[in-house]
Amino acid sequence: MQRIRNSAWGLLDLLCAGAAGVRSGRPTATRRPLSSGQEPLKKTPLFDFHQSHGGKMVPFAGWSLPVQYRDSHLESHLHTRRHCSLFDVSHMLQTKIFGKDRVKLMESLVVSDIAELKPNQGTLTLFTNEEGGIIDDLIVTNTSDDYLYVVSNAGCREKDMALMQNKVSELKSAGCDVNLEVINNALIALQGPSAAQVLQAGVADDLRKLTFMTSAMMDVFGIPGCRVTRCGYTGEDGVEISVPAEKAIHLAEVLLENKEVKLAGLAARDSLRLEAGLCLYGNDIDEHTTPVEGSLSWTLGKRRRAAMDFPGAAIVIPQMKGRLARKRVGLTSTGAPIRQHSLIMNTEGAVIGEITSGCPSPCLKKNVAMGYVDGGYSKIGTPLLVEVRKKQQEAVVSKMPFVPTRYYTSK
Amino acid sequence: MALRAARSVRVTASSLWAAVATETPGSLASLPAAPARIRVRLGPGSLPFPRAGASRGLCTSALRFAVRKFTDKHEWISTENGIGTVGISNFAQEALGDVVYCSLPEVGTKLNKQDEFGALESVKAASELYSPLTGEVTEINVALAEDPGLVNKSCYEDGWLIKMTLSNPSELDELMSEDAYERYIKSIED
Numbered sequence: 014m015q016r017i018r019n020s021a022w023g024l025l026d027l028l029c030a031g032a033a034g035v036r037s038g039r040p041t042a043t044r045r046p047l048s049s050g051q052e053p054l055k056k057t058p059l060f061d062f063h064q065s066h067g068g069k070m071v072p073f074a075g076w077s078l079p080v081q082y083r084d085s086h087l088e089s090h091l092h093t094r095r096h097c098s099l100f101d102v103s104h105m106l107q108t109k110i111f112g113k114d115r116v117k118l119m120e121s122l123v124v125s126d127i128a129e130l131k132p133n134q135g136t137l138t139l140f141t142n143e144e145g146g147i148i149d150d151l152i153v154t155n156t157s158d159d160y161l162y163v164v165s166n167a168g169c170r171e172k173d174m175a176l177m178q179n180k181v182s183e184l185k186s187a188g189c190d191v192n193l194e195v196i197n198n199a200l201i202a203l204q205g206p207s208a209a210q211v212l213q214a215g216v217a218d219d220l221r222k223l224t225f226m227t228s229a230m231m232d233v234f235g236i237p238g239c240r241v242t243r244c245g246y247t248g249e250d251g252v253e254i255s256v257p258a259e260k261a262i263h264l265a266e267v268l269l270e271n272k273e274v275k276l277a278g279l280a281a282r283d284s285l286r287l288e289a290g291l292c293l294y295g296n297d298i299d300e301h302t303t304p305v306e307g308s309l310s311w312t313l314g315k316r317r318r319a320a321m322d323f324p325g326a327a328i329v330i331p332q333m334k335g336r337l338a339r340k341r342v343g344l345t346s347t348g349a350p351i352r353q354h355s356l357i358m359n360t361e362g363a364v365i366g367e368i369t370s371g372c373p374s375p376c377l378k379k380n381v382a383m384g385y386v387d388g389g390y391s392k393i394g395t396p397l398l399v400e401v402r403k404k405q406q407e408a409v410v411s412k413m414p415f416v417p418t419r420y421y422t423s424k
Numbered sequence: 425m426a427l428r429a430a431r432s433v434r435v436t437a438s439s440l441w442a443a444v445a446t447e448t449p450g451s452l453a454s455l456p457a458a459p460a461r462i463r464v465r466l467g468p469g470s471l472p473f474p475r476a477g478a479s480r481g482l483c484t485s486a487l488r489f490a491v492r493k494f495t496d497k498h499e500w501i502s503t504e505n506g507i508g509t510v511g512i513s514n515f516a517q518e519a520l521g522d523v524v525y526c527s528l529p530e531v532g533t534k535l536n537k538q539d540e541f542g543a544l545e546s547v548k549a550a551s552e553l554y555s556p557l558t559g560e561v562t563e564i565n566v567a568l569a570e571d572p573g574l575v576n577k578s579c580y581e582d583g584w585l586i587k588m589t590l591s592n593p594s595e596l597d598e599l600m601s602e603d604a605y606e607r608y609i610k611s612i613e614d
Contacts, residue, residue, distance in 0.1 A: 284548075348525075
């Protein structure tokens with residue numbers, strides 16, 4: 014997500030098309046969406062649907078997506094925590110890895126124990142490079158239909174595709190049986206405490222059995238061939254529904270008929286994930302961050318650690334002992350909100366890190382942020398200072414998630 | 425790194441959530457009819473009568489009119505007895521979204537035209553504020569500490585930001601009239 018700095022009312026540029034549309038009643042479709050590279054932005058199957066529901070469209074990772082609709086950002090965020098919200102996440106890359114050697118392929122690229130995934134179980138994992146840097150974060154699910162279902166970030170689409178396809182070619186030349194296919198479905202996230210109840214009305218499967226990080230194929234509101242995964246990016250219970258593109262608008266409209274459901278865009282998506290302590294690739298983790306520095310050691314599979322057989326293992330595993338030069342931590346503060354790129358200092362005023370994400374938390378009555386600090390300052394409760402517009406604000410290292418998560422773990 | 429002596433208004437924890445608690449009804453500011461308290465002394469560039477069709481909450485009573493000039497950074501300033509009141513425009517508050525925190529200067533701060541004097545924070549981003557004129561801050565709107573959403577609800581009245589002296593009143597001539605500002609907004613939209 015962009016941080017607006019340097020230009021006065023830069024946010025205005027971003028939203029003026031939308032604001033103008035709201036004021037004049039003119040649909041924002043009259044403006045041809047362009048990315049900063051002047052290539053036309055990609056549209057998801059729900060593009061027209063967003064516009065007709067008052068979506069303010071903005072460029073994001075090469076796609077035209079709604080940043081919010083008619084409700085304010087705060088209203089949308091809070092509605093998700095109290096009821097449920099529908100997000101279009103079709104920009105993310107969905108792929109299918111199949112063939113006898115699919116697990117071998119996936120394990121050659123990621124840090125997790127993929128072979129140990131139970132049927133229909135998924136996990137968050139990381140593609141790493143030879144220096145142990147994170148190429149992307151993604152979810153891999155071991156489907157009971159003989160393929161791995163992979164969902165990765167839109168902003169990393171090209172490099173992830175190249176990474177996976179090169180590995181497919183390499184393994185095939187070595188005589189392996191493996192292949193990759195892009196799934197051109199829409200992806201709709203329904204997130205919030207009433208999401209499961211809303212969805213249950215349209216599926217025959219008992220969703221009480223679909224626990225956090227499990228997945229199943231099912232007919233959804235009469236649409237065959239949908240994959241429903243109990244996961245999301247908000248910290249709430251919820252699902253992501255992979256639906257054939259030509260049925261996406263129909264599904265969104267049916268879901269919206271339930272008065273529990275409201276539409277939510279990128280703005281709410283970002284403040285929700287930040288409250289949940291979830292990383293945004295590109296902001297909080299990148300190719301210069303290892304899983305240990307990123308406080309994501311839990312993604313490293315037990316077997317993989319012992320075997321040291323994931324890319325960059327020789328650098329990453331030793332980091333688990335000893336002090337780190339930089340470590341991702343959560344911070345909370347009151348006063349002026351802390352934003353990306355602000356410097357972090359110790360109480361003596363020496364710079365010891367930088368903020369990577371931050372916003373005022375709509376739920377918590379304070380500011381929340383993530384950043385990297387010298388490992389010696391990473392203990393919960395450590396008092397620090399953050400520079401905000403040339404003033405130093407007090408902040409404290411805090412546990413994440415900032416808002417308790419409510420994943421459906423069936424206990 | 426030395427701590428700056430100047431501090432912005434400390435906002436108590438409760439103030440961030442005024443916007444949440446009051447559940448601002450929507451992004452369009454509805455402007456209440458203001459009491460007939462403002463007398464504007466006619467100065468260069470100001471207008472002696474209510475603008476026809478001016479729908480921004482200007483009361484149509486002949487005794488009450490507020491002359492407002494605008495900057496290209498979407499601030500407005502209106503003057504009375506040599507004191508200017510500064511705020512942001514309706515167009516700006518709409519684009520900004522719910523304001524959750526106001527960072528304002530201390531009384532006594534001297535500002536040059538276009539100096540940055542603070543920021544308005546939404547959940548998503550911070551937008552800096554730039555002084556329309558050269559002068560000294562005489563008052564800040566302390567109501568914003570408890571209710572930053574006033575900037576959205578009443579951007580031309582209760583959501584005013586600062587008051588300041590005018591060291592150089594002719595600078596007002598360099599600012600846009602309301603009509604010129606309306607045309608300016610249209611040119612951005614297209």
